[in-house]
Amino acid sequence: MKYHGLLSAIFLSLVILCSCQSNEEKLKVGFLFHDFDVPRWEREKTIFENRMNELGCEVLVKSAGGNEQLQRNQAIELIDQGVELLVVIPVNAKAAEIVRLAHDSGIKVISYEGMIPNCDLDYHIEFDSYKVGELQAEYLLNRVPEGNLIIISADDRRSPFYEGSMNILEKQIANNKVNIIYTGFIEAWSPINAAFFADKILEFCNAKVDGILCVNDGMAGGINSVLKKRGLNKKLPLTGQDADLAACWRIMNDEQCMTVYKPSKLIALSCAEMVFKILKHQNVEGLTLKNNGRKDVPCLYIDPIIVDKSNLQSTIVADDLYTIEEIQNYTEEK
Numbered sequence: 097m098k099y100h101g102l103l104s105a106i107f108l109s110l111v112i113l114c115s116c117q118s119n120e121e122k123l124k125v126g127f128l129f130h131d132f133d134v135p136r137w138e139r140e141k142t143i144f145e146n147r148m149n150e151l152g153c154e155v156l157v158k159s160a161g162g163n164e165q166l167q168r169n170q171a172i173e174l175i176d177q178g179v180e181l182l183v184v185i186p187v188n189a190k191a192a193e194i195v196r197l198a199h200d201s202g203i204k205v206i207s208y209e210g211m212i213p214n215c216d217l218d219y220h221i222e223f224d225s226y227k228v229g230e231l232q233a234e235y236l237l238n239r240v241p242e243g244n245l246i247i248i249s250a251d252d253r254r255s256p257f258y259e260g261s262m263n264i265l266e267k268q269i270a271n272n273k274v275n276i277i278y279t280g281f282i283e284a285w286s287p288i289n290a291a292f293f294a295d296k297i298l299e300f301c302n303a304k305v306d307g308i309l310c311v312n313d314g315m316a317g318g319i320n321s322v323l324k325k326r327g328l329n330k331k332l333p334l335t336g337q338d339a340d341l342a343a344c345w346r347i348m349n350d351e352q353c354m355t356v357y358k359p360s361k362l363i364a365l366s367c368a369e370m371v372f373k374i375l376k377h378q379n380v381e382g383l384t385l386k387n388n389g390r391k392d393v394p395c396l397y398i399d400p401i402i403v404d405k406s407n408l409q410s411t412i413v414a415d416d417l418y419t420i421e422e423i424q425n426y427t428e429e430k
Contacts, residue, residue: 123154135341167194175201207221211395215388219394239353245309280297285314294308294322298328337400356403383395
């Protein structure tokens with residue numbers, strides 16, 4: 097009887113314990129996305145949410161659709177909903193106000209794949225953007241060691257993509273091997289604006305263009321549509337980044353020479369673990385400091401991977417990002 101009584105007491109204690117745990121409020125984390133136009137963001141949202149749920153956290157997600165004011169308002173909304181940490185893919189540099197608003201409520205902020213400048217940012221995580229620029233430039237120089245190049249980048253000359261590419265190109269420029277005939281900085285990474293600039297350059301430039309260093313796949317798609325109209329889409333090496341499905345199709349069909357692949361699972365899981373450790377006041381390992389114009393921000397950098405036709409299957413397909421059939425059967429939107 098004593099044995100059964102002890103079992104009953106243990107069982108009752110477990111029931112009470114489980115009930116208390118189930119009623120315990122989950123930690124709330126806010127994730128502000130720039131938009132969902134880039135396919136990788138949807139993948140990373142899902143991976144991040146699933147891991148955070150496994151760790152006992154609730155994730156509140158908002159997408160600004162590239163609208164600066166909307167992202168600010170969404171930040172205020174999440175702060176009012178009681179999030180304990182904000183992860184932000186910033187629309188632009190003015191996201192510094194989001195950091196100030198969060199700090200006014202005692203909330204830490206992690207910028208994700210876009211350093212927020214000139215503010216008291218807490219943490220940053222990204223695939224090494226400077227390295228992305230270097231990889232793109234190195235690959236393009238292997239294809240075009242001498243000649244006239246166009247650069248289509250994002251933001252401005254302080255962009256780490258641009259700085260990384262110029263770190264590689266400057267020696268060839270100084271030796272008169274490479275000539276940059278135009279550099280365009282495209283606001284909001286717009287494929288339409290990238291196509292417009294490329295079209296005007298090709299229309300009015302008297303010099304022969306030998307290659308285009310484009311910072312991402314979305315803009316590369318816009319530029320490729322211009323090249324296709326001019327019969328140049330399989331003649332001019334064109335770079336990219338993000339391993340979009342359309343870009344993988346272009347690579348397979350010789351309409352884009354490469355993309356820089358940033359495995360969604362790697363960064364999303366790394367960010368989730370980082371968030372959980374911060375919330376639990378644990379040490380985050382592997383951080384390096386980078387100044388954002390205001391302070392030295394602790395950053396977690398992840399190395400990206402070059403993908404071209406030679407390793408498309410061993411990277412993109414092997415990681416189950418897309419099947420070979422999905423790439424082959426992709427139909428370009430008109």
